[in-house]
Amino acid sequence: MRSWTLLGAALAASLVLAFGAVSQEGAPVKIVPRLTGTADPMALDKVPALGRPIVDDVKRMRNYPEQPPVIPHSIDGYQLTLNTNRCMDCHKREFTEGSGAPMISVTHFQDRDGQVLSDVTPRRYFCTACHVQQTDVAPLVLNRFQDAKDIGRKP
Numbered sequence: 011m012r013s014w015t016l017l018g019a020a021l022a023a024s025l026v027l028a029f030g031a032v033s034q035e036g037a038p039v040k041i042v043p044r045l046t047g048t049a050d051p052m053a054l055d056k057v058p059a060l061g062r063p064i065v066d067d068v069k070r071m072r073n074y075p076e077q078p079p080v081i082p083h084s085i086d087g088y089q090l091t092l093n094t095n096r097c098m099d100c101h102k103r104e105f106t107e108g109s110g111a112p113m114i115s116v117t118h119f120q121d122r123d124g125q126v127l128s129d130v131t132p133r134r135y136f137c138t139a140c141h142v143q144q145t146d147v148a149p150l151v152l153n154r155f156q157d158a159k160d161i162g163r164k165p
């Protein structure tokens with residue numbers, strides 16, 4: 011624990027040096043970029059360019075069993091609207107043999123009562139609410155995520 015406290019102090023000190031985390035009046039000032047836009051809701055902020063998505067077609071390990079797998083291919087221009095679902099052109103059960111795409115899993119056919127439907131349930135229709143691409147950028151906020159297999163008593 012002690013080493014974390016020291017590390018924390020060192021980190022805080024370096025942040026103060028880097029960003030001047032305490033203002034003239036002594037009030038704390040934000041030290042991470044805001045994720046929610048400008049403080050003035052009507053002001054126009056310069057939006058940074060999006061990172062280039064990773065499209066190498068390599069399946070990524072899931073960080074925990076229930077994680078929606080990330081999308082390893084391009085989805086540029088894929089329409090996902092009330093009338094068209096481009097994702098299902100490949101991921102629908104009937105089309106997977108031709109496309110080579112993994113079928114949406116059985117949970118995607120279940121309505122909220124657990125009833126299994128013959129096609130994707132409305133709850134899972136908008137794929138990108140859960141499945142996202144990855145970009146090769148540094149995280150905005152530090153995190154110390156640990157895989158569950160590395161936590162707890164070792165045999």
Ligand code: HEC
Nearest residue numbers: 067069079080081082083085088096097100110111137141
């Ligand atoms: C042209 C066919 C095609 C379309 C359209 C398509 N996919 Fe895929 N998808 C694939 C294939 C093939 C794979 C297997 C990995 C690869 O080759 O990229 C895949 C892999 C995936 C995976 C990874 C699955 C895993 O187990 O790791 C996800 C998630 C995914 N696609 C989601 C989507 C979403 C969301 C859309 C719509 C925005 C979409 N796909 C549109 C063909 C497609």
Ligand code: HEC
Nearest residue numbers: 076077078079097101112113114115117134135136137140
């Ligand atoms: C509400 C969140 C959610 C939505 C919406 C959603 N998925 Fe998923 N998806 C998941 C989760 C969670 C998993 C992993 C566990 C599971 O299979 O339920 C998954 C798994 C998958 C897999 C891997 C299947 C396998 O057997 O490896 C594919 C492919 C996939 N989804 C495609 C899609 C497509 C295409 C859509 C849109 C039609 C979609 N998903 C919509 C959450 C979602």
